[in-house]
Amino acid sequence: MTKLKLILGFFTIIQLIASCTSQTKTENTDSLTADSTQIQKDTVTIVDENKIPELEQRMIDQGLVNIQTIDSTIMVELKYSTTDNFVHTDVYGDLTRAYMQQKPAEMLAKASKILQSKYPNYRLLVYDSSRPLTVQHKFWALLDTVPPIKRADFVANPAEGSIHNFGSAVDLTVYDLTTQKPLDMGTKYDYFGDLAYPIYEEQMLKEGRLTKEQIANRLVLRNAMEKAGYMRIDSEWWHFNALSRAKAKELYKIIE
Ligand SMILES: C[C@@H](N)C(=O)N[C@H](C)C(=O)O
Ligand SMILES: [Zn+2]
Numbered sequence: 001m002t003k004l005k006l007i008l009g010f011f012t013i014i015q016l017i018a019s020c021t022s023q024t025k026t027e028n029t030d031s032l033t034a035d036s037t038q039i040q041k042d043t044v045t046i047v048d049e050n051k052i053p054e055l056e057q058r059m060i061d062q063g064l065v066n067i068q069t070i071d072s073t074i075m076v077e078l079k080y081s082t083t084d085n086f087v088h089t090d091v092y093g094d095l096t097r098a099y100m101q102q103k104p105a106e107m108l109a110k111a112s113k114i115l116q117s118k119y120p121n122y123r124l125l126v127y128d129s130s131r132p133l134t135v136q137h138k139f140w141a142l143l144d145t146v147p148p149i150k151r152a153d154f155v156a157n158p159a160e161g162s163i164h165n166f167g168s169a170v171d172l173t174v175y176d177l178t179t180q181k182p183l184d185m186g187t188k189y190d191y192f193g194d195l196a197y198p199i200y201e202e203q204m205l206k207e208g209r210l211t212k213e214q215i216a217n218r219l220v221l222r223n224a225m226e227k228a229g230y231m232r233i234d235s236e237w238w239h240f241n242a243l244s245r246a247k248a249k250e251l252y253k254i255i256e
Helices: 002-034 054-061 102-118 135-142 148-154 196-208 212-227 247-252
Strands: 038-039 046-048 122-128 167-176 239-241
Touching: 038 167, 102 122, 102 167, 102 212, 167 212
Parallel strands: none
Antiparallel strands: 038 046, 122 167, 167 239
């Protein structure tokens, strides 16, 4: 009997300790939320929403603007700030907002308006905009299986600099609010092959590798961007330049 009491007492103490610990964790979570910080996935990772990431601050200091402050309907999902990209690495860290030089950002807002005036349920979805030169070097080095002459179709040579490095190029698609999905463009973002080339679309259609609908979807994006003054490139349906590389170099400082 005494032995049984002792065992019961022992389990009661263990339960008490366990409940105290979980209460402390809940209290901590509550106070952290009130402080506008977050606990992610119940781990000890604490994100301070008020702290501006170092890369973002550098871009602000260079005069770049958050495109969503110019047009809040533009959607942003920086793929290089995730591992869902062609290098399978998060190369942007805590940068999650998209920045551009003022004029290119205004041109993007114009494209967004043009798109929505024809298709009220469509939104521009930005995958990348300003990109530091250090990241451009990484991309170039990682694609070393492709000869430099062809590689430049997919990743601009860092020796010359990408127009992204001057805050004047954007990678994007069209998002449909009705289906809650991006439009089918025939390839994923950063698919580096013939199927992504706007100049081969007619040929790909004839060969049955792209459908009429996929090409029409690309044209929805391209028409809005070109009407706003953006220029497409031959090799990637998602990439648009606000101005030439020479003009970008003349007007803007490179993002190191
Ligand atoms: C890497 C890809 N998303 C891209 O933006 N390519 C162009 C050519 C660039 O690097 O400027
Ligand atoms: Zn691009």
